[in-house]
Each structure stands twice: as structure tokens, then as C-alpha cells.
Amino acid sequence: MASLVRTAFRKDLFLGKVAIVTGGGTGIGRAITKELAELGCRVVIASRKRETLESAAAEINHTLSKDVGGAALPPLRVFPFQCNIRSEEQVEALMKYAVEKHGRIDYLVNNGGGQFMSPVSEISAKGWHAVIDTNLTGTFYCLKHAYHAWMKDHGGSIVNIIVDMVKGFPGMAHTGAARAGVENLTKSMALEWSPSKIRINCIAPGVIYSETAAANYPDPETFNRSLHIIPARRLGCPEEVSGAVCFLLSPAAAYITGCTIPVDGGQGIYRSPWVIQDHEGFPVELHSEVALPPKGEATEPGPSEFLFKALAELYKSKL
Ligand SMILES: CCCCC/C=C/C(=O)SCCNC(=O)CCNC(=O)[C@H](O)C(C)(C)COP(=O)(O)OP(=O)(O)OC[C@H]1O[C@@H](n2cnc3c(N)ncnc32)[C@H](O)[C@@H]1OP(=O)(O)O
């Protein structure tokens, strides 16, 4: 049977390599796992739900190419390992398993994570810690123990999956703060670990649809409601994140470290989804005598129409 996995890369790109993908049983992590395994890599997938991991590993192993260029490939290339990244002991055990059973850790993809929607004012301390512990501290544990278990002496390449939070992340501020922490940690690690020949980068996905990702939100239309903030005018697919991860892990990115690549259909450089309710305007604190400019109406959306009209007038006046 021909492989069901599509890839833009050379089929033996990761032959003989070993990767760990946290959250590798669902959504984006599953697409990354499939592509790495199709390219010859052995992939340890790690997350909390054993059944999800086991069925994902079995299904992916079933779809993979059996040979490359006439040479047989190991038929099983995806291996489940139950691990809550919030537990340092479990993360240490994951790294030990990878080295003892698979011989090495060439790549680490810190993809496992998530959050819930809530204004900051309503986030409980427990909810805050759950999100910070998962996304920031969990990533730290994985980095630290992959380093000690293997990468310190042998090098490696790491990709951290974060979110598009360049304009803040109102509505999910806990995760915005955690991922900004991961992005900064990435820069520090790129510098501290360059003598060990470790490269480390981030991917910042925009709005990427998968059934499991969407299931975390109470309203099934949540993802589609983002279309107006996406210049590409469609949602992203997990496979579109996976391609960028494979690039960053591969030798093609040998001179890239400490950076973030957005995979977001242009969302990061476009408008925020957050709508500011109209209000009376900030008080003028220091200049009580100042004459305020007349207050216009804050309309949402439509600023580009106004801008185009102004540009057209300017153009006409220059003719
Ligand atoms: C515009 C569309 C979005 C575009 C961007 C998309 C980004 C994505 O990341 S999509 C992928 C989403 N996937 C996930 O989020 C999966 C993983 N998520 C989780 O596991 C949880 O959200 C977690 C990170 C909070 C961890 O959950 P868990 O370890 O199971 O912790 P608890 O369920 O026990 O919760 C602890 C605590 O957190 C508060 N809380 C949890 N969920 C909610 C919620 N839906 N609303 C409000 N508060 C929540 C709460 O305080 C919990 O404590 P208890 O009240 O005692 O249950």
C-alpha cells in the first residue's frame, strides 16, 4: 500500500534519527509525528492519555511507507509513552526511556499544551497554575532533561510550539504569558547551549483546525469566528505546522537558532481579534486645560475603507 502521508521533504531525511513529540497523539503533534516518521525518524509520542497515544501510534505505523529507495524501513516507527509534562519525574523517565530503548534523542518537539478561554479577572489561582505549569514549566522540564539525558554531549535540534501572542493574548492571557516565557527561554537556551551544538527555535501557529483542538472550546464555531483576522482567509491545517517543524529540525536550518517562525496565514501582522468596547476615552491626567480633539465614532470593522478613501484623495491632489 502506498503511504498516506504527504511531505515536501526527501523521504530519507530523518533516517536513523530519534525524536520526542509531546502531545504527539492528537492535532498538530500527530501531524508532526506522521511526517517525521514518514521521513524515517523513530518518534516517541508523550502525553497524559495512554489510550490516545496507543491508538495514534498504531494508526500512524499502519500508514507509513515500508521502504525508502528500495531499502526496508523499520515497520514500527512511532512509540507511545505516557507522561504528564507537569511532573518533572515523569519527564525525566521519558528522556531515560528514549535513550535506553531508542539509543538517542536527536529532536525534541515541545508541542503538548493548551489553555481555556477566560478574561484575566476570572482566572482562578488553580487555573492560572495549570496553564503556566503545563506550557512554561512543562517545556522547561522537557528542555532540561533532554539536555542532560542526551543533547548536552551529542547536540540536537528543538522546536517549541507557542502561539501567536505578539499583540498580547486577551481572552487567554495565561497562555500568552506562558508562551512569551517559552519564547524568551528559547533565546536564552539558544545562547547557553550553542557550544553543545543544540539549535532551538519556536513555531507560532495562528488558528489551526483539528477536531481535538476545537473540542477544547465550548462553541464549535470558535475557530471559524477568527476568519476575519486571517489574511489567508482560511484556517490552518496541522500539516502546515508540521512542514515548518520538519524544516527547523532538518539540516536545511543548520544556521537558524533562537528564532520564531509564525505559521499563521498572516494573522500576526494583521488585526487583533479583541474588540475594545467603546468608552468615554482615557482621562487627560496632566493637562486639565487642554482642548481635546473632537471625538469620532469608533467603528468596527472598516478602517481600511477610510484609509483607501484618504489615499485616493491624496493621489488625486497630486495629479
Ligand atoms: C480562537 C481559537 C483559538 C485559537 C488558538 C488556539 C489555541 C490552542 O491552543 S487550541 C488547542 C487547545 N488544546 C488544549 O487546550 C488541550 C489541553 N488543555 C488542557 O489540558 C486544559 O485546558 C488545561 C491546560 C487547563 C489543563 O487541564 P487539566 O490538567 O486537566 O486541569 P483541570 O481540568 O483540572 O483544571 C485545572 C483548573 O483550571 C481551571 N480551568 C480548567 N478548564 C477551565 C475552563 N474551561 N474554564 C475555566 N476554568 C478552567 C479551573 O480552575 C480548574 O480547576 P477546577 O475548577 O478545580 O476544575
Ligand SMILES: NC(=O)C1=CN([C@@H]2O[C@H](COP(=O)(O)OP(=O)(O)OC[C@H]3O[C@@H](n4cnc5c(N)ncnc54)[C@H](OP(=O)(O)O)[C@@H]3O)[C@@H](O)[C@H]2O)C=CC1
Ligand atoms: N490549534 C491551534 O489553533 C493552536 C494550537 N497551539 C498549540 O499547539 C499545541 C498543540 O495543540 P493542538 O494540536 O491544536 O490541540 P490538541 O488539543 O489536539 O493538542 C494538545 C496536546 O497536548 C497534550 N497535553 C496537554 N497537556 C499535557 C500535559 N500536561 N502533559 C503532556 N501532554 C499534554 C494533549 O495530550 P493529552 O491530553 O493526552 O495529555 C494533546 O495531545 C498546543 O500547545 C496548543 O496550545 C498554538 C496555537 C494555535
